[in-house]
Amino acid sequence: MSDAKTRYAEIHERSLRDPQGFWGEAAREIDWFEPAKKVFDPSMGIYGRWFAGGVVNTCFNAVDRHVKNGRANQPAIIYDSPLTDKITSLTYAELQREVEALGAVMQDLGVTKGDRVVIYMPMVPEAPIAMLACARIGAIHSVVFGGFASKELATRIDDAKPKLVFSASCGVEPGRIVQYKPLLDEAIRLASFKPDACIILQRPQHECDLTAGRDHDWASLRQKALDAGKRADCVPVLATDPLYILYTSGTTGVPKGVVRDNGGHMVALKWSMFNHYGVEPGEVWWSASDIGWVVGHSYIVYGPLFHGNTTILYEGKPIGTPDAGAFWRVISQHKVAALFTAPTAFRAIKKEDPDGALMKKYDLSCFRTLFLAGERADPPTVEWAQARLQRPVIDHWWQTETGWAIVGNPVGIGVLPVKPGSATVPMPGYQVDIVDEAAKPVPAGTTGSIVVKLPLPPSCLPTLWQQEDRCREAYFSEFPGYYKTSDAGYKDDDGYVFVMGRTDDIINVAGHRLSTGGMEEILASHPDVAECAVLGIKDDLKGEIPCGFLVLKSGAARGANEVESEVVGMVRDKIGPVAAFKRAVIVPRLPKTRSGKILRGTMKKIADGEPWTMPATIEDPKALDDISTALQVKTPEKA
Ligand code: COA
Numbered sequence: 001m002s003d004a005k006t007r008y009a010e011i012h013e014r015s016l017r018d019p020q021g022f023w024g025e026a027a028r029e030i031d032w033f034e035p036a037k038k039v040f041d042p043s044m045g046i047y048g049r050w051f052a053g054g055v056v057n058t059c060f061n062a063v064d065r066h067v068k069n070g071r072a073n074q075p076a077i078i079y080d081s082p083l084t085d086k087i088t089s090l091t092y093a094e095l096q097r098e099v100e101a102l103g104a105v106m107q108d109l110g111v112t113k114g115d116r117v118v119i120y121m122p123m124v125p126e127a128p129i130a131m132l133a134c135a136r137i138g139a140i141h142s143v144v145f146g147g148f149a150s151k152e153l154a155t156r157i158d159d160a161k162p163k164l165v166f167s168a169s170c171g172v173e174p175g176r177i178v179q180y181k182p183l184l185d186e187a188i189r190l191a192s193f194k195p196d197a198c199i200i201l202q203r204p205q206h207e208c209d210l211t212a213g214r215d216h217d218w219a220s221l222r223q224k225a226l227d228a229g230k231r232a233d234c235v236p237v238l239a240t241d242p243l244y245i246l247y248t249s250g251t252t253g254v255p256k257g258v259v260r261d262n263g264g265h266m267v268a269l270k271w272s273m274f275n276h277y278g279v280e281p282g283e284v285w286w287s288a289s290d291i292g293w294v295v296g297h298s299y300i301v302y303g304p305l306f307h308g309n310t311t312i313l314y315e316g317k318p319i320g321t322p323d324a325g326a327f328w329r330v331i332s333q334h335k336v337a338a339l340f341t342a343p344t345a346f347r348a349i350k351k352e353d354p355d356g357a358l359m360k361k362y363d364l365s366c367f368r369t370l371f372l373a374g375e376r377a378d379p380p381t382v383e384w385a386q387a388r389l390q391r392p393v394i395d396h397w398w399q400t401e402t403g404w405a406i407v408g409n410p411v412g413i414g415v416l417p418v419k420p421g422s423a424t425v426p427m428p429g430y431q432v433d434i435v436d437e438a439a440k441p442v443p444a445g446t447t448g449s450i451v452v453k454l455p456l457p458p459s460c461l462p463t464l465w466q467q468e469d470r471c472r473e474a475y476f477s478e479f480p481g482y483y484k485t486s487d488a489g490y491k492d493d494d495g496y497v498f499v500m501g502r503t504d505d506i507i508n509v510a511g512h513r514l515s516t517g518g519m520e521e522i523l524a525s526h527p528d529v530a531e532c533a534v535l536g537i538k539d540d541l542k543g544e545i546p547c548g549f550l551v552l553k554s555g556a557a558r559g560a561n562e563v564e565s566e567v568v569g570m571v572r573d574k575i576g577p578v579a580a581f582k583r584a585v586i587v588p589r590l591p592k593t594r595s596g597k598i599l600r601g602t603m604k605k606i607a608d609g610e611p612w613t614m615p616a617t618i619e620d621p622k623a624l625d626d627i628s629t630a631l632q633v634k635t636p637e638k639a
């Protein structure tokens with residue numbers, strides 16, 4: 001065995017044999033007001049709680065302690081926005097001054113420990129400042145991705161019941177300004193719960209009117225707090241108190257509010273920065289995601305700041321801002337040591353610049369490693385990136401629920417050989433098993449459900465926000481003693497894990513997690529639709545895109561084309577542009593089993609152009625021809 005393999009095996013084995021010792025040591029990297037009474041208390045919560053009784057503050061660990069320890073003048077955040085032609089940076093000392101002032105502004109508005117605050121913002125420095133200011137005063141933030149429409153925001157407002165909302169006048173997307181204020185106003189109108197106040201950042205690209213009595217101008221409040229010398233102190237919270245709620249797609253239109261605690265989150269993320277990502281404090285780190293997703297929470301904001309890195313906040317795209325060399329420009333200009341992004345970004349770059357000609361224009365000598373996650377990293381993309389970059393390209397697999405990698409390749413411990421198509425091996429604390437329907441482990445090479453033996457390691461969800469029963473039911477009941485990931489895959493003889501896809505109706509569109517069930521609820525609400533199904537079908541760029549199949553009511557008032565374009569508009573209005581729902585087709589009937597179950601698997605194979613077999617239980621075989629005809633695809637039926 002190579003050194004890296006031995007070291008990884010020893011560390012992983014120890015983390016499972018002696019979890020308290022392992023994570024207790026990792027916790028020494030964090031500053032605690034009071035250390036935990038127990039590293040792990042199995043009697044608390046659904047499967048136990050990490051760092052029970054510990055008292056901490058997340059913002060102190062992300063900001064203040066670096067100012068105290070010699071990083072005051074090091075850039076903490078570099079904001080690079082090709083969409084607005086702006087590059088600015090904030091040192092750790094400046095970041096501390098901003099979060100102290102904004103924390104004081106929030107306290108003046110009556111926000112205290114345990115209150116929820118929604119953040120609906122574009123990728124500007126004020127967004128992480130708002131997150132950190134919440135953490136500073138013990139408020140629980142809930143960031144909502146800017147590509148979601150009013151109804152999605154309203155659902156989250158009703159669930160989290162925020163006292164305050166942070167938003168902006170607009171976001172900037174290539175070729176268009178996204179006005180946030182009308183979306184926010186409509187969400188507050190739709191929601192039953194009404195926040196007391198909104199703090200709105202006016203951006204020069206589009207200024208909005210403020211609603212009297214509710215809205216406050218961000219810049220004026222900030223300036224007043226600074227002029228008055230107001231500073232919020234770091235409020236001590238329990239390690240087990242929630243730091244944030246992040247909503248993610250469930251199997252219905254109602255999203256799940258994943259809760260992240262303070263203590264375990266810090267310990268796991270701090271551990272991951274060197275051991276998994278191989279970066280040292282002081283280095284420049286870039287996660288090209290959005291703060292609305294878990295990747296943005298963990299690796300644009302918290303992980304790199306806990307570790308004393310400089311983190312890049314990028315408001316742009318991999319292509320078109322201005323070209324497919326955008327990532328190489330950012331890496332060379334800011335001396336980025338490691339980049340984390342979604343495979344879809346690399347598929348986009350590969351399509352525009354297949355030979356990597358633009359890469360050659362930039363000095364990338366600072367750059368060591370590329371990390372990919374958020375969706376399956378297809379081997380051709382991994383191989384393309386590896387060949388062009390001549391550096392390790394590391395796939396890793398995780399979920400909103402875990403907050404950090406379940407399976408990865410521990411670069412700091414020693415890079416293990418990369419097998420394209422595999423996210424490599426379980427990270428410390430995760431015993432990953434592949435099981436059959438009876439929860440029995442299956443042999444190497446056999447596909448099954450991917451589960452994690454309890455207890456889950458630090459940072460993983462302790463519960464869903466005020467929905468403990470839903471949490472038990474969704475994750476901990478089907479496979480007793482395990483956490484159900486809802487992903488399927490297999491392990492090879494070396495213990496490498498291959499994650500192949502979801503076992504539920506979640507689809508992954510350009511690294512964005514979406515519920516087809518949620519889209520079906522919208523389609524079914526159209527007055528002319530009798531029945532519908534939404535499937536994720538293969539897409540060269542985005543991995544998957546949703547496609548709706550509709551059966552019209554007899555005597556439907558509108559024509560087929562009209563209904564198709566109306567439902568596309570409805571999904572964009574209700575979920576948002578991020579759903580990328582652009583295709584709906586009318587079919588005379590949906591293929592079903594004799595017991596009435598829609599044959600989604602077979603429909604997907606036909607849509608993806610893969611060979612398929614006629615299911616023995618099909619009610620009407622002709623219904624499958626209707627699918628091929630509607631999609632204008634002809635795929636072979638296996639003999
Ligand atoms: N606010 C408002 N609208 C947004 C938005 C935001 N923050 N983010 C995306 N959108 C819109 C886009 O403008 C687009 O709208 P359109 O249908 O009018 O064109 C739609 O949502 C879909 O966006 P996206 O999935 O980003 O597709 P795209 O075609 O704009 O770009 C890629 C394609 C591959 C370049 C892009 O998906 C990308 O960069 N992905 C990186 C991966 C990533 O960040 N993953 C997150 C998890 S790690």
Ligand code: AMP
Nearest residue numbers: 373374375376396397398399400499513
């Ligand atoms: P999210 O919660 O938005 O991070 O999405 C999590 C889901 O994305 C997982 O359950 C997987 O289905 C998918 N996913 C994330 N990373 C990977 C990966 N490296 N390989 C395969 N699937 C992935």
